[in-house]
Structures are given as structure tokens and as C-alpha cells.
Amino acid sequence: MDGREDRGSVTAEFALLLPAVVVLLALALGAVRVVVTQLQCVDAARAAARVAARGESVDVVRQVAHAAGPDGATVRVATGTAAGSATVTVEVSATRRLAGPVGGTVLARGAATAAVETP
Secondary structure, three states: OOOHHHOOHHHHHHHHHHHHHHHHHHHHHHHHHHHHHHHHHHHHHHHHHHHHHOOOOHHHHHHHHHHHOOOOOEEEEEEEEEOOEEEEEEEEEEEEEOOOOOOOEEEEEEEEEEEOOOO
């Protein structure tokens, strides 16, 4: 045996394995995109809630949330009371389409609540 019957087996194995590697890479990149969008939503909600707690207007709060959030984000600002003090809740959400073989959309959402500061 001089090994000639094994000729080309590495190429054939690589050709069979390559599509699976590409699919796994696409899934991993899609997951990273969703996680980044989720983190952007949480950070934007926190920043906007801090601004709202200082007494800024709702328009300014929305501007801060849109500046810190992902593209196409939806911002919702609500006021309420908790334990006898005024609070503000900011919710930032965004949808992301998944590319690749899975497809579909994922909703990323972040919310933050802060007590309104009194002068």
C-alpha cells in the first residue's frame, strides 16, 4: 500500500464540512447582532431614565434614548409612583431580522425605572 487510494479524501471531507461551518458562522453572527441590540436597548433606557429623573422634558428623554439606542428603536416613557415617590420608567425596544437559514425577527427590549429627584 502506497496511500494512493486515499488521494482526494481531504478535499472531499472539506467540501462536505464547509456548508455546515458557514451555517454555524451565520448563526453565531446573528446571535451576536441580537445581543448587541439588546445591550444597546438596556443602555439607552438607563441613560434616558437618568435624564428623566433629573426633571428633563419627555422630548429630551426621547432624544437621549434615540441617540444611545439602536437604529429604529421605539421609546416609551411612563410616570408613576412607588413607595410614595414619583418614578419614571423608560422602555426602549427594537426588532432585528435574522439573516441566514433561520430567518425571522427578534425583539430586543430594555427598561429602566428611576425615582424623580426633587430640588
